[in-house]
Amino acid sequence: MTDDDFTVTPYAVQGDVDYERVLDQFGADELTEAERERFPEPLHPLIKRGIFYGGRDVEEYLDAIDEDEQVSIVTGRGPSGPMHIGHVFPLYLAKYLQDRTGAHVYIPISDDEKYFAKDQDFDDIQGWAKDNITEIMAVGFDPEKTRIVVDSADADVIYPWAAKFAKRYTQSTVNATYGDPDNVGLSFYPAVQATHLLLPQLVHGRHRTIVPIAVDQDPHIRLCRDVAAKEDYDVYKPSALLSRFFPQLKGDGGKMSSSDQNPTIYLSDDRDAVLEKIQTYAFSGGQTSLEEHREKGGDPDVDVAYQLLYYFFEEDDEKVEELAADYRSGELLTGELKNYAAEKVSDFLEAHQERKAALGDFDEEIRNYTLTDEERATLTEDLLY
Template identity: 60%
Template sequence: MPNTTDSTDRTDRTTTDADEFTVTPYAVEGEIDYEKLLERFGADPLTDEQIDRLPDHPAIRRRTFYAGRDVDRSLEAAESGDPHAVVTGRGPSGPMHLGHVLPLYLAKRFQRETGATVYVPLSDDEKFLAKELSFAEIGEHTRENLRDVLAVGLDPDRTRIVVDTADADVVYPIAVRLAKHLTPATVEAVYGEQDTVGLQFYPAVQATHLLLPQLVAGRQPTLVPIAVDQDPHVRVCRDVAAKEALPVEKPGALLGRFLPSLEGPGKMSSSGEAASIELTDDPETVAETIRTHAYTGGRATLEEHRERGGDPSVDVPFQYLRFFFEEDDGELERIAREYRSGDLLSGELKDLAIERITDFLADHQRRRAALGSLADALEPYRLTREERTAALESAAVPTSFRG
């Protein structure tokens, strides 16, 4: 059984006594020590056995996703053919880039290999509260992001996409019930002081997202693959689930490292201030972005590089291959070996990354272009009337709250 105690009554928004780095859902600063984060968050490193039992994906094999909670519960359900779910999501505050889509393609791999049901909530309400954007701007980003989510190619029979404002008839009543178990002190301890009461309430909405698969379809293990800065959402939800008498298990988590920004190690920025590769970029834009902005581990001169070799551990094009774009471990090691020896030049490594990324985006964009009407494409992924009723009944929402 999963643990029954997850304390969130501590200050989680500072990371070390020396304030060496900060990791929260709203701010990531400094050089991240991933092992210290595990101590702070109370999560466990993935074991070799768990890696072998999880879906075969480079982000898991190479420990981009390196830690978790209650992972074994989902593994056991998958191996026995029992119901289980994966929840991932998107905050539509701008165009989607490569860092945003990795968890969605990982969820697709889970769905294909384990039969998981996948839930994808879009938190348009949170982004309106947290960003200096109008309702109209958030709405346009939501529509464009939905096209990219649909282009991933998830199975509509095993996928539900939920948009907070569009599905408020389900999300809001459940969030109200869960909010009764969240104190302002807990929210501030985990997230820091919030600018609005809307953001203070939002953790209850996030908890609703993570519990929704079970409220719709019954008690089952739920795994949430997320970058480590989003882990507070899972911890708060686990705490609320332990307090609220609902027919659910506490959700588990897979915690991932950040895809490096083009400028070097660290989290990819979604602010629009840092260069990034968007999912709608054409090949020429991708090539220009990589060649102009991608930090390399090569040497200052050709002669020095041939003599001393490059450092793939800090080279962003190599890290993109490692995170996602080179499935074959042997091929990845060959690339690293030739780069370290100086046989492979930084420009050649950039060209290889450009080729792999543009091939990936071509497939994604082809599926995106084939969607046609967004409303028609989205309809098979929406909660049915029966599923909405089941969720509200599972949460014991009074009839007067229902639409």
Template identity: 65%
Template structure:
């Protein structure tokens, strides 16, 4: 009999020492191939080159459309249950990289309703986090002509009619088997809302390849949506997925979280705070003593400072390879590695924070990213709502 997994990965819980290859078997996804990585636009993104995005579902139609200058889109969302940290933001900068190089349409849904169902927080708290998170997303610098930001409760006139149509395609048995026993009926219904998120670009623009770059724990949402997309009554393609590993927490292997006691580096942290968190909390792969480290070297595979640089915060492949080599040899010390990681992260955050400070009011900035009335009408019509007069009252 195969050994029992000693980890849990679901949209609502990530625990244990994750075997990413084993997850591919469990979820039925495929490893991202060398040939597929080469099809991403130059210069290839570190998240792809370094196998952080390591698995996929139907990524080829998206890459082919991007290469041929044909219509293609990305959906990457945010659940506003707290302040954003560095683990939350890198998928959005990845989406901007694709938009800048291939004109990708980017759709960003905010699942404020799901977070209210899931978290012990008031509607007011979720609303406050939504506003703060929106400002961080706007600071990324997306092209408003090719980006739409949707907030479930604020755009309920279009999101919930579509979710109602898709909800009829999903049985409670499917929800239970995919997510476990939901805590409330809101979470039972939410997979239909998530399917609306993932199919929304096609409902607005017509059938085309869509890619969902997400952490691997969110893959169940894609699987349920792909089953809905397969129904002949909807003229949509199954959305593809690009699945990533987790950015580790400061305390070591595992998913970085802003909702538990583990420290995390927030997008609002200043330089001093970043250095303090890295120096104090970043798990080291080095030896306990200087002489021992010089003799035996360190392990970059578990060193959090190195992993931060490897995942996102060091552009040069030659540099990360050199750091890994010198760390293993013992010529690079854990403290030196921490200082490099803190410096790069602080520089990144300062640039992000400067762009955020330069924004105008949220209402004015967000307006240019909102759905137009014609886009709302097109989405409702393609999902089977030819007459929207009732929802407009």
């Protein structure tokens, strides 16, 4: 959807996003306070603080958790470059939910879509897929309950299902949702995406699945839900859990992205790099002089260092409130706030990087997360061989 002031589509986010209006226009629901409180305890900051702020059929998903039914989570990655901190928060949310509910987590790697959409060659994308999967394995999911599925390498299960769903997607629906695609790969991709979102149910039978995802990706879910609603498939429509965009360091409202010229904090950044990037680039809500800041105070609502802490990196509610109050009063200086944020981000990254370093050889480690022969057989049982 585009608007005078902002644009939100799966391929473009620009301008100052009015998050409520996006939900309205996509036809999704705002997450209510009551729904938020029904998430597993202790509430994750991403839920509690409204970073995930909208959804579809979230109520039904929470009901299934209450009933101790098996649930699933789908959260994917398009591998066209290194992962930054904006990419991992849905993954860490998924891990948090998996730890508390025993959810299956399915992580589709859409190397095909990135190849279709980007000016990168196939080998390049494969290299990033390997890199990104390594980052994902470092999150610490339960391998028994977690499946990483690569569109190309798992095409034996992905393509036959995508073909089945493709029959339900008219080209005009795809054009209307995404704009005219550049190539026929992008025309077909929504059917691949539908496969991703329904995969847990295709493997394990009908059960509730939720997709935590930035709000711009909601059209994928909406199209998939339309397909899932057709009588042929005995599945629930996937639920959606929709997030705001992770703050960009420069703070201009769109989503953090490594595809344009914005500086970003990568998962591989060390303490010095994080500190330097935050000090140099993080948009400040403080005043231009020390005196003025002490007198007038800063604005945490636009301060990116504060936003990073609020969104994800400071779990302690009292601490975030204290930081906001001190910043507003002028007691806390921009430099101090930046240093604190850099420290918290670095602590997080260091733990992530330690888990990454502890991983074994890729080819062996990935086998803990690929579909089992039995799961593969279930997914391909109606094929000729």
